[in-house]
Amino acid sequence: xxxxxxxxxxxxxELGPGPRRAGWAPGWxxxxxxxxxxxxxxxxxxxxxGAFAPLVAQHSPTTPDxxxxxLGPSGSHPFGxxxxxxxxxxxxxxxxxxxxxxxxxAVIAPFLIGLVFGIVSGxxxxxxxxxxxxxxxxxxxxxxxxxxxxxxxxxxxxxWSIFVAITCVSWVAYARLVRGEAMVLRNxxxxxxxxxxxxxxxxxxxxxxxxxxxxxxxxxxxSDIVMNVGVIVTLSYFGLGIVPPTPDWGSMMxxxxxxxxxxxxxxxxxxxxxxxxxxxxxxxxGDGLAHALRIER
Amino acid sequence: xxxxxxxxxSDVVVxxxxxxxxxxxxAVTSASLDVGRGQIVGLVGESGxxxxxxxRAVVGLQPIDSGSITxxxxxxxxxxxxxxxxxxxxxxxxxxxxxxxxxxxxxxxEEMLRxxxxxxxxxxxxxxxxxxxxxxxxxxxxxxxxxxxxGGQRQRVAIARALSIKPRLLVADxxxxxxxxxxxxxxxxxxxxxxxxxxxxxLFISHDLSIVRTLCDRVSxxxxxxxxxxxxxxxxxxxxxxxxxxxxxxxxxxxxxxRTEGLRDGSSLAF
Numbered sequence: 001x002x003x004x005x006x007x008x009x010x011x012x013x014e015l016g017p018g019p020r021r022a023g024w025a026p027g028w029x030x031x032x033x034x035x036x037x038x039x040x041x042x043x044x045x046x047x048x049x050g051a052f053a054p055l056v057a058q059h060s061p062t063t064p065d066x067x068x069x070x071l072g073p074s075g076s077h078p079f080g081x082x083x084x085x086x087x088x089x090x091x092x093x094x095x096x097x098x099x100x101x102x103x104x105x106a107v108i109a110p111f112l113i114g115l116v117f118g119i120v121s122g123x124x125x126x127x128x129x130x131x132x133x134x135x136x137x138x139x140x141x142x143x144x145x146x147x148x149x150x151x152x153x154x155x156x157x158x159x160w161s162i163f164v165a166i167t168c169v170s171w172v173a174y175a176r177l178v179r180g181e182a183m184v185l186r187n188x189x190x191x192x193x194x195x196x197x198x199x200x201x202x203x204x205x206x207x208x209x210x211x212x213x214x215x216x217x218x219x220x221x222x223s224d225i226v227m228n229v230g231v232i233v234t235l236s237y238f239g240l241g242i243v244p245p246t247p248d249w250g251s252m253m254x255x256x257x258x259x260x261x262x263x264x265x266x267x268x269x270x271x272x273x274x275x276x277x278x279x280x281x282x283x284x285x286g287d288g289l290a291h292a293l294r295i296e297r
Numbered sequence: 298x299x300x301x302x303x304x305x306x307s308d309v310v311v312x313x314x315x316x317x318x319x320x321x322x323x324a325v326t327s328a329s330l331d332v333g334r335g336q337i338v339g340l341v342g343e344s345g346x347x348x349x350x351x352x353r354a355v356v357g358l359q360p361i362d363s364g365s366i367t368x369x370x371x372x373x374x375x376x377x378x379x380x381x382x383x384x385x386x387x388x389x390x391x392x393x394x395x396x397x398x399x400x401x402x403x404x405x406x407e408e409m410l411r412x413x414x415x416x417x418x419x420x421x422x423x424x425x426x427x428x429x430x431x432x433x434x435x436x437x438x439x440x441x442x443x444x445x446x447x448g449g450q451r452q453r454v455a456i457a458r459a460l461s462i463k464p465r466l467l468v469a470d471x472x473x474x475x476x477x478x479x480x481x482x483x484x485x486x487x488x489x490x491x492x493x494x495x496x497x498x499x500l501f502i503s504h505d506l507s508i509v510r511t512l513c514d515r516v517s518x519x520x521x522x523x524x525x526x527x528x529x530x531x532x533x534x535x536x537x538x539x540x541x542x543x544x545x546x547x548x549x550x551x552x553x554x555x556r557t558e559g560l561r562d563g564s565s566l567a568f
Binding site: 188189190192193194195196197198199203207208211212 | 353356357358377379382383385386387389390391394395396397398399400408409412413455458459462
């Protein structure tokens, strides 16, 4: 046998960057994590437009103009005007402000609640876990939308009640996700090493559990923002969400619906496009982040 | 006082309650074990014989049902304080699970040092470098995370973490079982050197009898949760008393098959 003495590689092959995770995006998008960048640029454009809405839009989103109703796209009205003569482009841009703000804010609170809940439940297990998970079951027992709509109904219209309603319902998903991760982590030997080393439970949870379980929750949060956009738009579509003079994609679509038969597509199409654009962007970011944050053991 | 061993386990019993079956599983049934100062004591037994459970009980990760664990003349209660924990540290079997993947090596070492010592700032840095040197790793690895490191390197870091707070006893639960043979030798030599350098006592758990034979001073054989034989290493391998020990020793593979004899005759392996 003439096999030469094989050197032991410093980094065993099984620890190198493994096969990329399967996703729905085509291969060229996943290379170099292009999806993360494309998603970031897409959502960045939307956020910038919303943030600098007064500069981006030349018209007021709320001032009616009876002389120019239901116009098609033109130079001065890029997306045309609605039935009251308001500039659709301005309304889409200002709509990004209200819709995106609530969507993002309504992710942070459930994320934090779910993280704490899941870590505590997964680490301690036993009767603590049982009680906490039964609490989560109670929330899950109701269909998501029914519960949100019921809560908004009780709390009244407006951004604040949408935020509270979404928080009350969607923390459960984070809690379950994090609990699962925490239960796996609990049996890792580095946790035993910390316990044997006299490291306090508080510190183990904060410094070892939180960073290790957060990855999955962060990735999920991206898709949750998409979900929130959907919820906010849907609520507004049903007249339950953001109060009318404030521009919002959902109410815009609802208003435009009755003019579709007359061939005026702009009122519905452009806010719908904004929703699709945002959702796509956030999905890209979520998938890209999942890849970027993936860490070898 | 000096006659007392460093660690004495007397009639330790550990049971696990099984949820469904409503029966009680005795993982360790009355185990007694001594580890003297500066000694390396091997604990051998087959899978499921209770050796890991006994190890976890010694470190305080597993509550014991009866019996006592006495360390440096002090019998441990149900809860151990920081000073108790400082005396005994542990190295685990799986090098891939024993380090936090999100923490740098420096972070891992500093966490223990901050908890147990007054070292801060420059002195803390210096101690980290000293520990890396102790386990024969380059100090440049301090800034890296476990992801890029080999099993042997990780196990050395785990040893450094255990030694960071200067324990008198190191419990090593199958520390080389998951490693390549060439890497195993390095870790075994390191443990042996550390005993000589810092006077560390080691409770070395293994099912690999050849390693136990080279490393350990005394050996305890555990079978179904009971220590069946406890002798000096040389004696035990020469003249085993207990039937189970004989069986265990007979199970060591020997290179005395027909193939070797054939080679000795000068003929080559046919292929």
